[in-house]
Amino acid sequence: MQQDVLIGVGVSPGLGVGPVAWMPPAVAEPDATSTLGAETADDAVARVRAAAAAVAADLEARAARLEAPRGTEAAPAGMAPAAAEAATVLRTTAMMATDPTLLAGAETLVRAGTGPARAVWQAAGTVIDQLSALGGYLGERTRDVADVRDRVVAHLTGHPAPGVPDLDHPFVLVAGDLAPADTATLDPTRVTAIVTLQGGPTSHTAILARSLGIPAVVAAPGAAALTASDVVLVDGGAGTVTRDPSPEQVERARALAGRARTFDGEGRTADGVRVPLLANVGGPEDAVAAASAGAEGIGLFRTEFCFLDRTEAPSVDEQTTAYRAVLAAFPGRKVVVRTLDAGADKPLPFLTAADEPNPALGVRGLRTSGRDPQVLDDQLAAIARAATAEQADVWVMAPMVATVEETEDFVARCAAHGLTHAGVMVEVPAAALRSGPILARAAFASIGTNDLTQYAMAADRLLGELAPLSTAWQPAVLDLVAATCRGGAQQARPVGVCGEAAADPALAVVLVGLGVTSLSMTPRALADVAAVLASVTRRECEELAALALAAETAQGARDAVRGRLPVLVELGL
Ligand code: PEP
Ligand code: MG
Secondary structure, eight states, X not given: OOOOEEEOEEEEOSEEEEEEEEOOOOOOOOOTTOBXXXXXXXXXXXHHHHHHHHHHHHHHHHHHHHHSOOTTSOOOSSOOHHXXXXXXXXXXXXXXXXXXXXXXXXXXXXXXXXXXXXXXXXXXXXXXXHHHHXXXXXXXXXXXXXXXXXXXXXXXXXXXXSSSOOOSSOEEEEESOOOHHHHHTOOTTTEEEEEESSOOTTSHHHHHHHHHTOOEEEOOGGGGGOOTTOEEEEETTTTEEEESOOHHHHHHHHHXXXXXXXXXXXXXXXTOOBOOEEEEESSHHHHHHHHHTTOSSEEXXXXXXXXXXXXXXXXXXXXXXHHHHHHTTSTTSEEEEEOOOOBTTBOOTTTOOTTOSSXXXXXXXXXXXXXXXXXXXXXXXXXXXXXXXXXXXXXXXXXXXXXHHHHHHHHHHHXXXXXXXXXXXXXXXXXXXXXXXXHHHSSOEEEOHHHHHHHHHTOOXXXXXXXXXXXXXXXXXXXXXXXXXXXXXXXXXXXXEOSGGGGSHHHHHHHHHHTOOEEEEOGGGXXXXXXHXXXXXXXXXXXXXXXXXXXXXXXXXXXXXXXXXXXXXXXTO
């Protein structure tokens, strides 16, 4: 029998199998003119109350499930901190569902003739406005009220509850697209793989999936035909989704999923040239995982991942606590803290304008400090405090730097906080081409190949349709990396790579051959990159880099390099 195989772009390697569960669509705002119709006000009020009670009961039940030991495994001595935190959030949200202010507001509107779903929507709107006006901790609760609102409205209108489905068995999550905030909360023990119809290979959703170790395929429009009755096998390396896999395929997937590779904690070439292999992290939990995976330090701490759901800027104290927890995982080791990279697909409501026509080309990354200097100053103060309190060797860098003036300004601001090791990310072609004068001011550069590729190729990193353009194998991108390294060599400054290119073992050795001095990646890629690096001398890295630069197409560069690395076949990479 011919198997039905859907093709997409593999963005997080590994095999995952399971029944399909669709991410429900966002709950739409009920029509502002909706009325009670034939329903009496008493009946409508009773329905609102019942819907709110059902939502509260559902959230309570989910909290209880999180607190209970899983399946038949031995009872855990204590709940994992993340599960305990999630259970507390669910209980708080459950209480909000039956909040008397919200219900009284909805009842008043219903008695004035408004349809029940609309009444809940509007009453929640009033509560949200009040909480936002109060600000602080209460201001942060507006998202919870919006969540409750969506759940009650979905219940009243007969739609599925919003958010990642809460099923009692592992499943493959299928979605049109996923926001980074949804992806960050996925539980890898429940979600065996992710498939999206849209999405690009270097989108933050893809990056998060990789860091969680969840196999993922994006840009698979054929997945639109999948239903909850399908069982699929997702190959996140090959970019395929196989419907109705055979028992042998399922068996192989489970066996490979259990195979572990390890990293001994020192990146080097076959002839002993040291290339520190560092980790990309988004917060304290990642940092602990990175340390146990043997990372030599942190090459990219994406601080914005700590605050993705915030409506208000986090305080200096709160930031200090979060940063200390990351630094504490790497005493005596290098930790590169990146200042907030808000904007484009990571909007932070307290920094990002909602109405920019081209957010990726807008006030993003370091550019936000022009409009909102206090946020950057507070963050630098928090990083400085955390650095003083912990033992890590703290480096600081700014995202989306394009010019010498921006570099000077950032380095000066860092110095004012006693942060003397200040660098820049090279993500904009202008910075790559002018890295010499930029690195005359900055202590180091770290190339963000995801954005550098997006801006060099003028290809939105979120668009699956443009995936063939969105790869750092593009010779033009490699030229920009080479230019950055030349600037670094001129000024005797280190140039690392912290974009996804560093996690592709074949590309990693090319980067080293181009002059890159350290590589930072998701901890899961460390062992593979280390193994391939250890199979080649520095001279061979340079030869491979020359081969890649001489190619005229991305595919040509990739094929030429891979053809010279037999170790890739041995390792199944
Ligand atoms: C990059 O652009 O390559 C990078 C590392 O930053 P981010 O992916 O967070 O934009
Ligand atoms: Mg970037």
